[in-house]
Amino acid sequence: MTPILQLDNISKQFPGVKALDNVRFEMNTGEVHALLGENGAGKSTLIKIISGVYKPDSGVMRFDGQPVVFNNPREAQSKGIATIYQELSLYPELTVAENIFMGHAPKRSIGPLKVIDWKTINERAVELLASLHIYDMDVRRKVGSLNVGNRQRVEIAKALSINARVLIMDEPTAALTESDVEQLFQIVRLLKERNVGIIYISHRLQEVFELADRVTVLRDGQYVDTRPVSETSEENLISMMVGRTIDNLFPKLPAAPGKPVLEVRNLNHAPLTKNVSFKVHAGEIVGIAGLVGSGRSELAQVIFGMTPAQSGEILIEGQRADIRSPGQAVKMGIAYVPEDRGTQGLIKQMNIRENASMAVLRSLSRASFIKFGEERKLAKESIEQLSIRAYSPEQIVNKLSGGNQQKVVISKWLASKPRLLIMDEPTRGIDVGAKSEIHRLMSELAVKHGLAVLMISSELPEVLGMSDRVLVMREGQIVAEFDRAEATQEKVATAMMSSGQKAAVTA
Amino acid sequence: MAVSETSTPSALAGQNLLGRFFRKEVVLFIILVVGVLLLSTQTDKFLTVDNILNQGRLLTEVMLLALPMTYIIITGGIDLSVGSILGLTAITLGYTWQNLGLPLEVAIVVAIAIATLAGFVNGLFIVRLGVPPLIMTLATLALYRGLAEGISQARSVRGYPEWFFELGQRNLLGIPTQLWIAVISVIIAGIVLSRTTFGRSLYAIGNNELGARFSGIPVNRYKLLIYTFSGFMAGIAGWIFVSRVSTTRSDMGTGLELDVVAAVVLGGTSIFGGSGTIVGTVIGAVLIQLLKNGLALSGVKGDATIVVIGIVLIGSILINNFIQRRSGQTT
Ligand SMILES: Nc1ncnc2c1ncn2[C@@H]1O[C@H](COP(=O)(O)OP(=O)(O)OP(=O)(O)O)[C@@H](O)[C@H]1O
Ligand SMILES: [Mg+2]
Numbered sequence: 001m002t003p004i005l006q007l008d009n010i011s012k013q014f015p016g017v018k019a020l021d022n023v024r025f026e027m028n029t030g031e032v033h034a035l036l037g038e039n040g041a042g043k044s045t046l047i048k049i050i051s052g053v054y055k056p057d058s059g060v061m062r063f064d065g066q067p068v069v070f071n072n073p074r075e076a077q078s079k080g081i082a083t084i085y086q087e088l089s090l091y092p093e094l095t096v097a098e099n100i101f102m103g104h105a106p107k108r109s110i111g112p113l114k115v116i117d118w119k120t121i122n123e124r125a126v127e128l129l130a131s132l133h134i135y136d137m138d139v140r141r142k143v144g145s146l147n148v149g150n151r152q153r154v155e156i157a158k159a160l161s162i163n164a165r166v167l168i169m170d171e172p173t174a175a176l177t178e179s180d181v182e183q184l185f186q187i188v189r190l191l192k193e194r195n196v197g198i199i200y201i202s203h204r205l206q207e208v209f210e211l212a213d214r215v216t217v218l219r220d221g222q223y224v225d226t227r228p229v230s231e232t233s234e235e236n237l238i239s240m241m242v243g244r245t246i247d248n249l250f251p252k253l254p255a256a257p258g259k260p261v262l263e264v265r266n267l268n269h270a271p272l273t274k275n276v277s278f279k280v281h282a283g284e285i286v287g288i289a290g291l292v293g294s295g296r297s298e299l300a301q302v303i304f305g306m307t308p309a310q311s312g313e314i315l316i317e318g319q320r321a322d323i324r325s326p327g328q329a330v331k332m333g334i335a336y337v338p339e340d341r342g343t344q345g346l347i348k349q350m351n352i353r354e355n356a357s358m359a360v361l362r363s364l365s366r367a368s369f370i371k372f373g374e375e376r377k378l379a380k381e382s383i384e385q386l387s388i389r390a391y392s393p394e395q396i397v398n399k400l401s402g403g404n405q406q407k408v409v410i411s412k413w414l415a416s417k418p419r420l421l422i423m424d425e426p427t428r429g430i431d432v433g434a435k436s437e438i439h440r441l442m443s444e445l446a447v448k449h450g451l452a453v454l455m456i457s458s459e460l461p462e463v464l465g466m467s468d469r470v471l472v473m474r475e476g477q478i479v480a481e482f483d484r485a486e487a488t489q490e491k492v493a494t495a496m497m498s499s500g501q502k503a504a505v506t507a
Numbered sequence: 508m509a510v511s512e513t514s515t516p517s518a519l520a521g522q523n524l525l526g527r528f529f530r531k532e533v534v535l536f537i538i539l540v541v542g543v544l545l546l547s548t549q550t551d552k553f554l555t556v557d558n559i560l561n562q563g564r565l566l567t568e569v570m571l572l573a574l575p576m577t578y579i580i581i582t583g584g585i586d587l588s589v590g591s592i593l594g595l596t597a598i599t600l601g602y603t604w605q606n607l608g609l610p611l612e613v614a615i616v617v618a619i620a621i622a623t624l625a626g627f628v629n630g631l632f633i634v635r636l637g638v639p640p641l642i643m644t645l646a647t648l649a650l651y652r653g654l655a656e657g658i659s660q661a662r663s664v665r666g667y668p669e670w671f672f673e674l675g676q677r678n679l680l681g682i683p684t685q686l687w688i689a690v691i692s693v694i695i696a697g698i699v700l701s702r703t704t705f706g707r708s709l710y711a712i713g714n715n716e717l718g719a720r721f722s723g724i725p726v727n728r729y730k731l732l733i734y735t736f737s738g739f740m741a742g743i744a745g746w747i748f749v750s751r752v753s754t755t756r757s758d759m760g761t762g763l764e765l766d767v768v769a770a771v772v773l774g775g776t777s778i779f780g781g782s783g784t785i786v787g788t789v790i791g792a793v794l795i796q797l798l799k800n801g802l803a804l805s806g807v808k809g810d811a812t813i814v815v816i817g818i819v820l821i822g823s824i825l826i827n828n829f830i831q832r833r834s835g836q837t838t
Contacts, residue, residue, distance in 0.1 A: 306720065330723035344721045349714045349781055358711065358722040361704045368703045412722075 002065040004029045004197050005050065005166055010059035012045055014399070016391030019045040020056070023223045025216055029165070030195040032188060034208040034229070037218035038241055038431040039403025040389035043201050044086055046218070047168045050199070051083040052076035082159035086170040086201075086402045086429070087342050090151060090158070092144030097125035099143050100158045128157050132187050147293045149180035156187060167191060168199045171402065173207060174428045175339075177292050177458040178493070185211060203403070203431050204459075205234050217241055242433040249432065250465030251440040253447045257468065258282035259317065261452035262334075262420050264303065267312035272298040274476040276312070280420065282450040285442065287467030289460060289492050295476035296456045297339050300422050303454075304336040305329040317419070330359060333419035337409055337426055339456075345409035348398040352390055353379035355397050355408050359416045382411035385441075387434065402429045410438065414445075421445070422454045427462065439466055460489055472496055531775030531827050535790045538823055542794065546801030553801050564675075564683040564751065566796040568593070568744040568760075570789070571689060572767040573774075574696040575737035577788045580771055581700075582712045582730060583780025584640035588629060589741045589767060591651035593760030596622040596745025598655040601664030601755030611671060619742035625651055626738015630731040640734075648764070652757075659757035667753065675750030685747045692740075697785035705729065713780030770795055773820050775827065794819070 003026040012020040020042045027033045035043050048054045050061070052070030060067055063079055070076045073083070090099045098105075101121050108117040125139040134153055143154060152172060159167060169188075173181045188198055188211060200212060208215055209229060217224040217240040224240050239245050262280040267273055272295035280286045290296045301307050303314060305323040314321050316332050323329050329336070338344035346355055356379045357364055364374050379393035386407040390400060397405055406429050413421065426442075427435045443466070445451040457463050463470055470487040472480040472495040480495035547554035572589045579586050600618035603609045609617065629647055632638045674684050700706035711719040712726055720726050741760075749755050774791030776783025795816055802812045 325725065326720060326723040327725050336721070338721050343715065343717055345718065347711050347715045347718045347722075350710065354707065354711075358707075358724075361707060365704050368705060370702060370704060370707060 003027055003062075004064060006062040006065075007046075007050070008060050008062075010046070010049060010056045010061070012042075012049060012054060012056050014045075016395070017221075017389075019221050020049070020218075021221045022059075023218065023221070025223075026226075027166070027197045027199065029197050030192055031214065032192055032198045032200055032212045034212035034215040035199055035201045035218070036205075036208065036215055036237060036241055039407070039429075039434055040401040041218040041241070042221040043218060044170055044401060045221075047083065047170055047199060047201065048085075050076070050166075051081055051168060077162050080163055080165035081168070082162055082164035082166065083168040084152075084155045084159050084170060084172055086174075088151060088155060090143045090154060093142060095140050095142055096137060096146075096154050096157075097122045097139040099154055100125050100128065100139075100161050102158070104162070124161075125157070128161055129153075132157060132160070132190065148175040149177070149183065149292050152176060152180070152184065153187075156184075160191075164191075164196055166197045166199070170201045171203070171429055172200075173202055173204060175292075175425070175458070178460060180292060181207070203429065203435070205237060205432065208237070209234070219243065238432055241431070246433055246436050249436050249439070250462070251436060251443060252285075252466055253443045255283050255285065255443075255447055255468045257284040258450060260315075261317055262303070262454070263313075263315040263318075265313040265315070267299070267302060267314065268310050269298065269302045269307055270310065272476040273302050273309075276476075276478055278471055278478060278481075280452040280454050282419075282452050283446050284468045285446050285453040285455060285466055287463035287470045288454065288456045288473055289463045289470055289496055290456075290473035291496055292458065294473045294496070296473050297424050298476070299473070300336060300338075300424055300454070300456060303329070304334060304422065330416060333417075335359070335413035335416045335418035335421050337413050337421075337423040339424040339428075341405050341409045341428075345412075346397050346405060348405075349396065351394045351396050352383065352388070352400075352408055353393040356382045356393075356412050356415060359412050378415055382408070382415065385414075386411050386438070403431055403434065406430055407434065407438075414441075418451065420452045420454065422456075424456045425458060426455065427457075427459075442466065460492060463487075464489065464492065532784060532787045532790060534826055534830060535773070535775060535787060535794065535823060538819070538826075539790055539794045539797070542801070542819075543797060546797070546805065549801070549805040553804050558800070558804075560683055560686070562796050562800050563686040563689070565800075566792060567683075567685040567689045568748050569763065569766050569770060569796070570792050571692055571740050571744045571747070572737075572763065573770045573788050573792050574692055574785065575733060575740050576767050576771050577696070577774070577776055577783055577785060578700065578709055578733045579640070579737060580768075580776050580778060581709045581780060581783045582733065583716070584633070584730070584734075585644065585768065585778075586626075586629065586640065586734060586737045587644040587764045587768075588625070588647040588651055589737060589744075590760040590763035591648045591655065592622050592625045592738055592741035593745040593748060593763060594757055595625060595651045595655045596742045597749045597755045597759045598659045598757050600746065600749055602658050605664050605666075611668065615746055619739065619746060622742025622745060623735060623739040626741065627731070627735040629738065630734030633734060634727045634731050652761070655757040659755075661757070664755040665753065667749075672750055672753065675747055675752070685751070688743070688747070693785060693789055700785055709733070710781060713777075713782070766795065769816070769820060773823055 006026040008024050010020055010023045023046060025046065037043050045054065049056050052073040052075050105116045106120040106124060107114045122139050129137055137150060143151060172184060176184065191198060202208060212229050214226060214228050215232065215237065216226040217237065219241060235245060259282055260279040261282050265277050267276040276299055288296045302309050305325045305328055308324045314323055321332055342348060353375055357375045361370065364371055364378065376393060382388065383390060383393060388404050388407045390404065397408055410426060427438055430438065442453060446453050455466060464487055468484050470482045470492055471478050472492060474496060482491060552558060576586060596618045599621050600614050603617050604611050604614035629644055632643050633640050677684055679687055708719065708724045708729055711722065711724060712729065716726060748759055770792035771788050772778055773794060774787030776787060798816055798819065799812055802815055
């Protein structure tokens with residue numbers, strides 16, 4: 001059998017970095033092929049070459065045995081290569097159906113005019129979703145009103161609207177909770193049965209073992225190896241990826257919580273923050289678990305002043321704080337690493353230096369004149385502290401790899417030297433090695449510097465591994481609280497879903 | 508700002524050098540020089556000290572308005588009401604002095620205060636009620652002009668005392684008085700935009716307003732500030748205008764907003780927000796003024812001048828796009 005896709009000696013140079021150096025890759029039909037590597041290893045670059053976004057500097061790509069050159073994504077699509085990119089690319093103001101058929105909407109003729117056939121669009125969208133066993137989505141709804149899991153499904157439907165033979169998924173689960181991930185896996189298995197070849201990129205190794213047939217590892221833009229998944233182990237893959245072993249993904253120091261840094265009492269903000277009360281102490285890491293849409297980020301944004309509380313109290317170190325804007329929150333020593341780095345966390349068109357200093361610009365200036373020397377110093381320190389892979393502090397953030405962008409967001413808020421650090425999906429898109437580093441840093445900041453940390457994460461192992469206490473949210477309320485000792489996967493997961501919801505959650 | 512002190516690969520250095528050399532401002536400057544040289548071959552009245560200084564005098568109002576306009580467009584907004592605010596200032600000045608009998612000094616202050624208030628009102632609606640800047644300032648373009656006409660009742664005001672013309676018609680140290688104000692304003696506006704936290708924040712807002720809010724930047728306060736500043740500068744420009752032409756009429760500054768926006772956009776500020784510089788705006792404004800003047804002196808009629816300016820505007824944007832793509836700044 002000839003592989004459906006075969007790449008040989010592919011190289012790609014960007015200003016300042018060789019993103020791919022003589023890389024090869026091959027894939028068969030009906031195969032799920034995982035692509036692994038650290039942040040900046042070149043995974044996204046490789047799939048962008050396959051999907052026609054970039055042209056390789058050298059190397060050959062064969063599709064069905066024939067050499068092909070794609071000048072743009074459209075040409076790749078016409079061959080049946082569908083791609084879901086790392087950064088979601090839907091139009092929030094358009095409906096589900098419009099998004100799915102963006103660029104190739106079915107048309108009909110009125111006399112000499114060709115107009116979009118709305119009736120067919122909606123019908124075909126419903127059919128397409130049904131073929132993925134998705135029956136509960138209103139195709140006339142605006143995408144902006146969907147949660148992340150459903151948006152992900154729209155992305156898949158959109159990718160498949162072109163009759164895909166190869167489906168590329170770049171970190172599709174980074175924003176998903178367990179139950180959404182399971183949904184996604186079902187769709188992937190369905191496509192596999194239909195002989196679609198699937199390239200799957202993820203930093204969650206369990207997923208690779210659950211889903212993939214073979215795995216290819218890249219390191220620093222170079223090809224390391226391709227193996228059947230059955231012949232590898234987690235340690236094995238990690239050492240191929242990072243060139244060393246990582247003994248502990250959750251290096252947690254024992255905490256000795258001090259005085260409460262944050263206390264909220266009966267906090268309300270319609271519709272997703274209902275009567276929330278809890279405390280976070282100095283030196284303590286409090287994790288918030290919950291399904292997507294349970295109101296975790298909304299709660300964080302109320303505390304941070306993005307959507308100020310409608311009623312209730314916030315106390316910072318025992319003092320009542322009336323936080324009406326993020327600016328005030330920052331002044332009180334609160335930092336918030338937001339959920340979505342692209343729209344909330346970063347100004348992607350600006351460079352690392354400008355992003356790293358954005359939350360602390362005031363303290364980096366005299367009489368509001370920016371001290372550029374100190375700003376540059378801060379940027380360099382950030383790059384070092386989190387090993388951000390960049391050729392210079394002046395690199396535009398948009399041109400960093402996804403995981404490295406996330407590191408910039410984290411360093412931006414660490415730079416503000418907060419008393420209370422709220423982190424919303426802090427390690428989204430970050431590789432195993434860096435994840436362990438960030439966890440270690442978090443724990444150190446809490447224990448050694450008395451920082452209070454409030455961490456929201458959809459990855460249950462992360463919540464359980466790092467938290468001194470776990471709060472569980474459901475429908476805007478805190479429904480359960482567990483100590484580190486008593487928090488187990490089952491208990492937390494059960495609390496996340498009400499009994500009535502348990503059945504419905506897959507919907 | 509230094510690109511990088513870290514070890515920069517040579518390929519990169521080369522590319523940056525190219526990219527830096529072909530910065531929008533440099534391209535524009537070259538266009539400006541070429542334009543001036545071409546025009547000076549057409550008529551020997553063009554490239555004379557007297558003419559250039561006089562053009563500086565005529566340029567001042569547009570230049571003063573273009574500074575806040577640059578700030579506003581960088582944040583992704585626009586202010587179409589500046590011409591009308593200028594007219595309103597002029598009328599207020601003349602009316603309060605002649606009809607209400609205020610001392611002229613006080614009338615000037617009152618007029619500028621009203622202009623500032625007019626800008627503040629723009630900002631308030633944009634920030635508090637979320638009215639899109641284009642709609643809001645289009646409405647006040649009509650509204651403020653209407654007010655000016657209502658107050659003036661189609662009468663013009665003349666007979667200002669001699670000292671009042673010092674600003675608009677005389678020289679200070681051999682240079683048109685108002686040009687000093689323009690130069691100082693340009694320098695301050697340039698420094699504020701490129702060196703201060705406020706300036707940095709404007710770029711952040713223009714690139715990603717939500718991201719700027721999440722960074723703790725007081726987005727609303729800054730937006731309110733720039734629209735108010737725009738009103739204030741329209742007030743100053745109105746005062747200079749009246750002093751320069753000796754009379755006050757309610758149609759003063761009609762259509763001026765187009766010149767101002769054209770200067771800013773020609774200067775390389777993106778109409779979508781997020782990028783732009785004061786240097787670019789200055790070159791843009793000078794280029795338009797000199798083109799107008801040079802073409803007029805070469806005997807080209809008014810309508811044709813506008814066509815030429817339009818062509819230059821489109822041409823410079825095309826050249827810039829071409830160079831940007833070549834130097835790989837866009838993907
Ligand atoms: N458009 C670009 N311009 C310049 N450099 C780029 C560009 N895109 C990627 N790079 C660089 O190429 C390298 C590989 O990036 P890539 O996005 O492929 O990494 P990745 O393996 O997908 O990482 P992640 O796991 O963080 O998503 C990185 O060093 C990145 O900074
Ligand atoms: Mg990537």
